[in-house]
Amino acid sequence: MQTRCYRCGWSYAIKQDEIIAALQALEAGGGVHYDARCPRCRHINKLSIEMLRRAAPRPVTGKASEEPEAAEGPSSES
């Protein structure tokens, strides 16, 4: 996900792995904000758990509405 530093305005990306790890840590610890440090000025920007959930590649908790079915496409495996 892309986020913007509230202090210096620097826009930076947070990796999917980091988002997942942050969500797991927040849910385990009951937190609601993730401290994302700005790579430019080192200011800590608080990202809400809701933002992280939206940016996560797949639902970590809650509804799994977009679960891909196993497609029965033509297989070239032999």
Ligand SMILES: [Zn+2]
């Ligand atoms: Zn910054």
